[in-house]
Amino acid sequence: MQFRTRAIHVGGGPDRETGAVVPPIHVATTYVQPAAGEETAYDYSRSGNPTRSGLEEVMASLESGTRALAYASGMAAIHGALMLLEPGDHVVAGADIYGGTYRLLHHVMAPCGIDVTLVDAADLDAFDAAFKDRTRMAWIESPGNPRMTITDIAACARIAKAHGAWLAVDNTFATPALTRPLELGADIVMHSATKYLGGHSDVLGGILVVRDAELAERLYYLQNATGGVLGPFDSFLVARGIKTLELRIREQSRTAMALAQWLAECPQVASVNYPGLPDHPGHEVARRQMDGAFGAMLSFEWRGGLEEARVLVESTRLFQLAVSLGAVESLIELPAAMSHASYDPESRRAHGITDSLIRLSVGLEAFEDLREDLSAAFEAAAGSVEPPSTK
Numbered sequence: 001m002q003f004r005t006r007a008i009h010v011g012g013g014p015d016r017e018t019g020a021v022v023p024p025i026h027v028a029t030t031y032v033q034p035a036a037g038e039e040t041a042y043d044y045s046r047s048g049n050p051t052r053s054g055l056e057e058v059m060a061s062l063e064s065g066t067r068a069l070a071y072a073s074g075m076a077a078i079h080g081a082l083m084l085l086e087p088g089d090h091v092v093a094g095a096d097i098y099g100g101t102y103r104l105l106h107h108v109m110a111p112c113g114i115d116v117t118l119v120d121a122a123d124l125d126a127f128d129a130a131f132k133d134r135t136r137m138a139w140i141e142s143p144g145n146p147r148m149t150i151t152d153i154a155a156c157a158r159i160a161k162a163h164g165a166w167l168a169v170d171n172t173f174a175t176p177a178l179t180r181p182l183e184l185g186a187d188i189v190m191h192s193a194t195k196y197l198g199g200h201s202d203v204l205g206g207i208l209v210v211r212d213a214e215l216a217e218r219l220y221y222l223q224n225a226t227g228g229v230l231g232p233f234d235s236f237l238v239a240r241g242i243k244t245l246e247l248r249i250r251e252q253s254r255t256a257m258a259l260a261q262w263l264a265e266c267p268q269v270a271s272v273n274y275p276g277l278p279d280h281p282g283h284e285v286a287r288r289q290m291d292g293a294f295g296a297m298l299s300f301e302w303r304g305g306l307e308e309a310r311v312l313v314e315s316t317r318l319f320q321l322a323v324s325l326g327a328v329e330s331l332i333e334l335p336a337a338m339s340h341a342s343y344d345p346e347s348r349r350a351h352g353i354t355d356s357l358i359r360l361s362v363g364l365e366a367f368e369d370l371r372e373d374l375s376a377a378f379e380a381a382a383g384s385v386e387p388p389s390t391k
């Protein structure tokens with residue numbers, strides 16, 4: 001079956017009991033046992049819940065894995081994967097990983113004796129050189145945030161394998177509709193289901209998907225032992241969102257491409273970061289790795305400084321000023337002041353996050369309306385702030 005058919009039919013209805021085309025939300029926390037000590041499919045809902053199982057089944061299918069696990073948030077899913085590590089282990093991570101992953105690695109895992117090397121994973125020689133004998137896991141993200149850097153997942157998988165390490169890929173930005181890292185050789189795929197999978201800015205969740213049965217069993221053990229599972233109501237919402245995932249991401253990508261092309265022509269815009277543009281450094285890899293579309297996230301450099309960029313992001317009406325991404329409503333944000341504010345200025349500069357870099361999450365609104373919204377905000381921003389005196 002094709003991706004979008006599986007998105008609707010795997011792990012879903014009809015409900016065996018009632019014939020309902022939508023599976024029920026199972027709220028029970030405990031299940032009657034037929035006899036003392038007799039094993040059943042479900043006994044306690046931290047260990048397993050039918051609504052959560054339905055979501056896990058469809059995600060395993062969409063990511064070409066054998067098993068998925070649903071967590072209370074994307075961060076809980078990442079932590080679930082990092083708990084595979086032991087004191088003394090080393091992690092190689094992409095330099096442009098999600099800020100929360102950076103924090104978890106450096107401030108929560110490091111005190112547990114796990115050290116991290118950050119490296120530009122788009123530079124395969126540098127990536128290879130970052131591995132040590134102790135490296136157990138590599139963690140990458142493509143497209144990266146907020147400059148939409150593209151990492152060659154298949155090449156990274158080969159390198160990680162040669163070093164005997166797992167490759168984990170945060171696939172939140174691309175979604176399985178556009179990129180399936182397990183097919184490219186990755187060992188673990190992770191999602192913040194809060195973004196495109198849910199798709200409507202109304203549910204927090206995280207997913208891990210793997211192929212290897214032993215790895216799946218270990219992750220399940222850790223999840224059950226630590227308890228960061230996704231609740232039944234939230235599992236239902238994520239599963240509902242997934243039914244329209246492919247349609248949403250393809251349409252949102254189409255609009256993002258049109259906006260990227262329009263932005264590239266705007267005189268006040270110094271540069272546009274969108275992997276669908278031929279001059280993007282990752283364009284060729286993205287064409288190979290992404291399935292017919294380049295995603296709906298982009299960023300651009302405003303020629304004015306930070307203060308003008310502030311006026312710009314506060315002037316849009318359809319693009320709402322907020323962090324997060326991946327939903328039907330378009331969002332705008334200023335990484336230097338918002339999503340990446342916790343980075344020190346030095347590492348912001350190292351990541352190419354300038355003060356006037358603006359990030360867009362393109363939603364499902366009409367392209368013309370979004371373009372007009374930006375156009376009006378550009379007019380409000382241009383020349384709104386006196387340039388600092390240079391005397």
Ligand SMILES: *Cc1c(COP(=O)(O)O)cnc(C)c1O
Binds near residue numbers: 098100145170194205
């Ligand atoms: C949001 C996000 C996360 C964290 O997910 P939460 O659901 O917020 O915990 C991780 N990675 C990426 C790329 C994200 O965008």
